[in-house]
Structure formats: C-alpha cells, structure tokens
Amino acid sequence: MERQPVVTIKNLNHYYGKGALKRQILHDINLEIYPGEIVIMTGPSGSGKTTLLSLIGGLRSVQEGSLTFLEEELYRASQKKLVSLRQKIGYIFQAHNLLGFLTARQNVQMAVEIKQSVSQYHAVNRSITMLQAVGLGNYINYYPENLSGGQKQRIAIARALVNNPPMVLADEPTAALDKQSGRDVVELMQRLAKEQGTSILLVTHDNRILDIADRIVEMEDGILLGDNHNVAVNN
Numbered sequence: 093m094e095r096q097p098v099v100t101i102k103n104l105n106h107y108y109g110k111g112a113l114k115r116q117i118l119h120d121i122n123l124e125i126y127p128g129e130i131v132i133m134t135g136p137s138g139s140g141k142t143t144l145l146s147l148i149g150g151l152r153s154v155q156e157g158s159l160t161f162l163e164e165e166l167y168r169a170s171q172k173k174l175v176s177l178r179q180k181i182g183y184i185f186q187a188h189n190l191l192g193f194l195t196a197r198q199n200v201q202m203a204v205e206i207k208q209s210v211s212q213y214h215a216v217n218r219s220i221t222m223l224q225a226v227g228l229g230n231y232i233n234y235y236p237e238n239l240s241g242g243q244k245q246r247i248a249i250a251r252a253l254v255n256n257p258p259m260v261l262a263d264e265p266t267a268a269l270d271k272q273s274g275r276d277v278v279e280l281m282q283r284l285a286k287e288q289g290t291s292i293l294l295v296t297h298d299n300r301i302l303d304i305a306d307r308i309v310e311m312e313d314g315i316l317l318g319d320n321h322n323v324a325v326n327n
C-alpha cells in the first residue's frame with residue numbers, strides 16, 4: 093500500500109454555537125487514511141461522526157487544527173479550494189439522495205457531467221459501464237421509484253464512484269436496508285474500492301459489516317479512540 097495518506101488530520105477541534113452556547117464537539121482528533129484503505133467509524137449517536145465526515149468532505153470549514161486532503165491544507169482554505177476538494181470525493185448517504193425524475197443512468201451521468209467537460213457520448217457510456225459494475229445492467233432506464241432500497245443504494249454507489257475519486261465518504265449507507273441488501277451493498281463498495289484504489293471512510297452502527305474494514309476507529313463524546321497508535325507509528 094502506498095504510504096502517502098489521502099487524509100491527514102492533526103489536533104482537530106470543532107465547536108458548535110457561540111458565546112455561552114459554544115460547545116466543543118470534536119476533541120483533538122488525529123487520523124490518517126491511506127490510499128485504498130477502508131476505515132469504518134463507529135460510535136454512539138451524537139458523538140460527532142457526521143461532523144468529522146463533513147469536515148473531511150469540505151462541507152464545513154475547519155476551525156482549529158490541521159486537516160489535509162491529498163496534501164492540500166483545509167484549515168483557512170478558500171471556498172474555491174473547498175469546492176475543488178468536494179469534486180474529488182464521492183458521497184454515499186443513508187438516504188440515497190437520487191433525483192426521482194431522472195433514470196438510473198441519468199442520475200449517474202449527472203455526476204460525470206457536473207465534474208468534467210466530457211462529451212455526452214462518453215458520459216453515457218461511463219454511466220452505463222458503472223451501472224453494469226454494480227449489477228444494474230438491466231435497470232439502466234428505470235426510475236428510482238421502481239427499484240428496491242438496495243438497488244437505489246447501488247445507483248448511489250455507481251454515482252459516487254463513477255469519477256474514480258480518491259476518497260468516498262459514506263454515512264450509514266446500510267441503515268435503510270435489510271440485512272442481505274446491506275451486506276451486498278458494502279461488499280460491492282469494498283470490491284470497487286479495492287479495484288479502483290479508492291479510500292473509504294464509512295460511518296455505521298451496523299455491527300454486521302465491520303469485517304469489511306481494514307481498520308475500525310471509534311468516536312466517543314468527540315474523542316476518536318483506536319487510531320492513536322496508528323498515527324504514532326506513521327509519524
């Protein structure tokens with residue numbers, strides 16, 4: 093495995109609220125994620141997992157500490173830099189967030205077209221290839237409402253991976269799925285991530301999928317447990 097991390101977080105703190113209402117949510121977080129690595133983050137509700145995910149994804153500004161993505165520092169980064177970072181990340185959420193008036197192919201194609209100046213022909217072909225890779229080759233022209241929860245989540249995976257991003261952030265991707273569909277979806281993510289060398293940071297409460305991780309870290313009251321040793325070794 094290549095040793096230059098995709099994400100390096102050092103002494104990261106985060107707060108919500110102002111004045112007397114200011115509350116520290118993340119405490120001195122240290123974490124490194126390497127290319128192709130699948131890291132699962134667990135922890136109780138309200139412990140700060142989604143907050144950390146949104147900071148890594150450039151969806152919130154870093155307030156204190158250092159967070160680098162592919163060697164770009166996000167602390168005090170411009171909006172332009174944050175926008176360009178977001179384009180390097182695939183997102184998969186609990187609710188698949190597909191657009192109901194677009195077919196499976198069009199939902200994936202949109203992600204290709206937003207990001208790159210590619211021809212429509214190329215965007216269509218890439219979208220179809222990606223849908224085939226997630227096992228939806230026979231459902232390319234279906235609308236989301238005519239597909240199962242697991243199939244919709246597969247479209248979301250195709251959309252997240254179609255631009256071959258260095259990193260995918262997944263927030264409870266199996267929460268709305270039954271046991272078998274949840275398992276299928278994460279195994280698919282695991283396979284594609286390994287094939288493409290994509291790193292995955294996946295937040296879950298689902299103990300049944302922990303085995304797909306290369307590494308498990310746990311968030312408790314805004315403190316990240318389980319990764320300190322790793323950071324020390326890599327420094």
Ligand SMILES: Nc1ncnc2c1ncn2[C@@H]1O[C@H](COP(=O)(O)OP(=O)(O)OP(=O)(O)O)[C@@H](O)[C@H]1O
Nearest residue numbers: 108109117135136137138139140141142143144311
């Ligand atoms: N925008 C916000 N403004 C103020 N407080 C917030 C905001 N977003 C989250 N919080 C609070 O910050 C804490 C951490 O929330 P966060 O969503 O990061 O936790 P989580 O571990 O992802 O929880 P869950 O597993 O329920 O999604 C919670 O106490 C939450 O109420």
